[in-house]
Amino acid sequence: MPTIIMGKLASKIDGSVRAKAMTFLQKLGVDDATPGLHVEPIQHSADPRVRTGRVDEFWRAVMFRLDGDGETHYVIHGIWPHDDAIAIARRVRLKVNPINGLPQIEEIEPTPAPTPPPARADKTTKPVEPLFARLGHERADLVERLGLPEDVVSQALAASNEDGILDLAQRHEGWTGTILVDLAAGDDIDVIVQRMELEKASSSGDDDADVLQSLKRPAAALQYAFIDDQEELRRVIEGGDFGAWRIFLHPEQRRYVDRSYSGPFRLSGGAGTGKTVVLVHRARALARRNPDARIILTTFTTNLAEALGDSLSQLDPRVPQAKALGQPGVHTAGVDALASAVLRTAGRGLAPAMRQVLGEERSTPLARTAPTRWREVVESTGTMLPWELANETFLASEYAHVVLPNKVYDEVGYLRVRRPGRGVALDRAKRRAVWALVEAYRARCRADGSLDFAEAAAVAAAHLAASDTHPADHVLVDEGQDLSPTHWLLLRAVVGEHSDDLFVAEDSHQRIYGTRVVLGRYGVAIVGRSQRLTLNYRTTAQNLHYAMTILAGGQYADLQDEPESTGYRSARTGPAPVIEIVESLAEEAAVIVRHVRTWLDAGDPLENVAVLVPDRYHRDRVVTAFTDAGIDARAVDRDRPPADRVPVLTMHRAKGTEFPKVVLVAGKPSPAEMERLAMLDPAERADTQLRGRSLTYVAATRARDQLVVVQRS
Numbered sequence: 001m002p003t004i005i006m007g008k009l010a011s012k013i014d015g016s017v018r019a020k021a022m023t024f025l026q027k028l029g030v031d032d033a034t035p036g037l038h039v040e041p042i043q044h045s046a047d048p049r050v051r052t053g054r055v056d057e058f059w060r061a062v063m064f065r066l067d068g069d070g071e072t073h074y075v076i077h078g079i080w081p082h083d084d085a086i087a088i089a090r091r092v093r094l095k096v097n098p099i100n101g102l103p104q105i106e107e108i109e110p111t112p113a114p115t116p117p118p119a120r121a122d123k124t125t126k127p128v129e130p131l132f133a134r135l136g137h138e139r140a141d142l143v144e145r146l147g148l149p150e151d152v153v154s155q156a157l158a159a160s161n162e163d164g165i166l167d168l169a170q171r172h173e174g175w176t177g178t179i180l181v182d183l184a185a186g187d188d189i190d191v192i193v194q195r196m197e198l199e200k201a202s203s204s205g206d207d208d209a210d211v212l213q214s215l216k217r218p219a220a221a222l223q224y225a226f227i228d229d230q231e232e233l234r235r236v237i238e239g240g241d242f243g244a245w246r247i248f249l250h251p252e253q254r255r256y257v258d259r260s261y262s263g264p265f266r267l268s269g270g271a272g273t274g275k276t277v278v279l280v281h282r283a284r285a286l287a288r289r290n291p292d293a294r295i296i297l298t299t300f301t302t303n304l305a306e307a308l309g310d311s312l313s314q315l316d317p318r319v320p321q322a323k324a325l326g327q328p329g330v331h332t333a334g335v336d337a338l339a340s341a342v343l344r345t346a347g348r349g350l351a352p353a354m355r356q357v358l359g360e361e362r363s364t365p366l367a368r369t370a371p372t373r374w375r376e377v378v379e380s381t382g383t384m385l386p387w388e389l390a391n392e393t394f395l396a397s398e399y400a401h402v403v404l405p406n407k408v409y410d411e412v413g414y415l416r417v418r419r420p421g422r423g424v425a426l427d428r429a430k431r432r433a434v435w436a437l438v439e440a441y442r443a444r445c446r447a448d449g450s451l452d453f454a455e456a457a458a459v460a461a462a463h464l465a466a467s468d469t470h471p472a473d474h475v476l477v478d479e480g481q482d483l484s485p486t487h488w489l490l491l492r493a494v495v496g497e498h499s500d501d502l503f504v505a506e507d508s509h510q511r512i513y514g515t516r517v518v519l520g521r522y523g524v525a526i527v528g529r530s531q532r533l534t535l536n537y538r539t540t541a542q543n544l545h546y547a548m549t550i551l552a553g554g555q556y557a558d559l560q561d562e563p564e565s566t567g568y569r570s571a572r573t574g575p576a577p578v579i580e581i582v583e584s585l586a587e588e589a590a591v592i593v594r595h596v597r598t599w600l601d602a603g604d605p606l607e608n609v610a611v612l613v614p615d616r617y618h619r620d621r622v623v624t625a626f627t628d629a630g631i632d633a634r635a636v637d638r639d640r641p642p643a644d645r646v647p648v649l650t651m652h653r654a655k656g657t658e659f660p661k662v663v664l665v666a667g668k669p670s671p672a673e674m675e676r677l678a679m680l681d682p683a684e685r686a687d688t689q690l691r692g693r694s695l696t697y698v699a700a701t702r703a704r705d706q707l708v709v710v711q712r713s
Contacts, residue, residue: 001029001030002072003029003072004029004073004074006224007075007224008173008222008223009173010061010076011237011247017055017059021059021061024037024054024055025076026233028074032065032074037053037054038052038054039051039053042086042089042090045089045091046090046091046093047093049065058081059082059085060082060086061079062077062078062085062088062089064211066208068208069209069212077092091107092106092107093105094211097201099143099144099145099200100146100199100201100219101200101202101217102214102220103211103214103215103217103220104176128160129160131160131162131164131165132157135186137157139157142157145193146179146192147198148179148180152168152176156180162184165181165184166181166184166571168180169184169571170572175220175223177571178196178535181535181569181571185567185569195252196251197217197218197219198219223248225247225248231317231318249281253278254281256278258285261529263497263498263501263502263526263529264504265504265530266504266526266529266560267504267506267531268530268558268564269533269534270509270533270534270566270568270701271536271547271697272536272538273533273534273535273537274533275478275533276478279478279503280311280312282476283330283476284312284315284319286500291320291328294472294473295329295330295475296325296330296472296475297309297330297332297476298475298477299334299477299482300335300487300513302334302638304479304655305332305337325471335491336453339460339490340366342460342471343451343456343460346463349463350459353459353460353462357407357462358409359409359410360409360442362446364448364449365451367450368451368456370450373441373452374395374399377437378392381436381437383437385433387679388681388682389424391680393680393684394680395438397422400485400514401421401422401485401517402417404454404458404485405485405489405521405522414435421516424684454485457484457487457490458489461489464494465493470493474503476505477503477505478505479505479510479655480505480559481508481511481559482510482512482513482514483514484517485517485522488522488524491524492524504519504524504559508556508558508559508564510697510698511690511691512655512694512695515687516557517559519559520560526559526560536568536569536571537572538658538704539570539704540570540573540703541572542573542574542577543574543703543706546577546700546707546709547697550693550697550700551694575705577707577709579711581712581713582710582712582713583713585621589621589622589625591710592622592625592663592665593626593631595663596609596611596626597629597631604660606644606645606646608659608660609662610647610649610657610659610661611649611663611665612654612662612663612699613649613665614665615650616635616650618665619650622665631646632644633648635648636649651696651698651699655698657702658703659702660703660704660706661704661706662700662706662707663708663709664696664699664708666696677689
């Protein structure tokens, strides 16, 4: 049975021929001599290994036959109309790049038409120095150290700016385009060589064997994928370019998927840099490595957890997904659901853990405290605290970051406990006043027997630590910047301490829930085991630039309490974001409808377009405006974005999603919100405003191709 090696270009099969291509490739993968395939060499071709195959009377596949490793391999280059396919097959050649050892397809172009003489230079315009000259990139390094083709290098050296390089990179997908993007970002040649794992090719004397070896190199995975079976082939073809993340990985991403670590590992990176992709691939790799392993794939919200499970199914439906905590396979759940699972399993055995954490027992620990409880306590309890401290934001944060992680259950303990990183100083009198409110809060929770979410995680962690049981062998965490201290205590207890225990993906720029956490304070030591991704695969360079301006001036720190830098670059280019300034809610709705209607009239499917808004009030107004305009739309809450209507989501709900075209409604803070901010301590106010920036940044980076921003004047 021949092995199919799918090229990224070939994965972008036109929808009209996708089913026929699937049938052709399935038959080819079983027996290349099957009648009707017409796998034939091409006379006078540049590469004697090139073949064409009959997809139907109109379409033909262009591919290369390689014989090595005791079997036949077909590298699928693409599918074109018959005459085009024959012409392409005659001039393409598959070879090993002698400088970097990677597979390379050359096209022997026909004799070019005479080039017109260069236009006369305008002597009044100062010539622009090319980008690569300004960055210090020289032809010799690009050709002799990176192995870039001469014609590509010539075009790159002539490009005056980053947009020119990005346009060139998009015409040369795979390792060539990726290297161009890195060069445009100013990366050093040595850094690129190391990151891409480039090395000079060595010849075995067998051309087919050498090409096969090059196709197995890490950087070749950017462009080629060995297809294991018919089901994998179907997923590649049906996924098309939008699902390419499931197959084609950057060598740096592959490194984090496969490598083993002596303890917790942290992978950071901006929106769209592929952190979640790495997590999903790593979950599959761990499950393949040990089918009996108990693997947890978790994140902050239920919606994101469900999306992780869906992504794992899309990547490989054969990976067993465990239904319950502690079962072999990959168990995908939100972190609060994990806490509930531990509490449910413990049953009556929770009493010691509750006394250890809270100094008391609760009668119904599976019930969750109402989110308004702190507000009720503040409004009904007298206190000498100033309003900057006597508010639900400060008290809930103090409780989750100081009281619960340190198992404080009386005033004496609170007067003694350290409060690192809180940013708000409390003298002895203020601590006593804060504790009085904590006692009032706990009294109300004791009355109905419930635990709040932070308490549930703390109690679950204490129970696991006391029983010395660990229901997981590996824990993979997405959006780690949003987790609270007690979440980290829980995850630390769930998995125990050993190699490959915790793998954390995070981006401090996307922290939209809770206050900042330093992992080392909660038993998760990641010093020396951290790496960062910088190449954005989702968002165009233009949209990414807009999103980064939202963060400009903010002070961000990662889970190691180190300043978080940006420096992200995009592998894609597109139109500049459109900024629309409006003066009223009515005008806002009209502008949104106009842009969406324009996209739909141009042929965009409903699911390709999304509108992101600040809150549910805006969401419901926009849906009503769409309905009045005769456009099918749906307000998305806990459900998945629909395929038959334009989804309208709050910015919080949009996290973890992506759409080709997005209208972002950048609302101004309401008077009530402004009043609430004014009541906060300056440190709490600054952190709240930082999270507001992060929320808008998250929303802006949901757009793959086109972004329209509507904002009030």
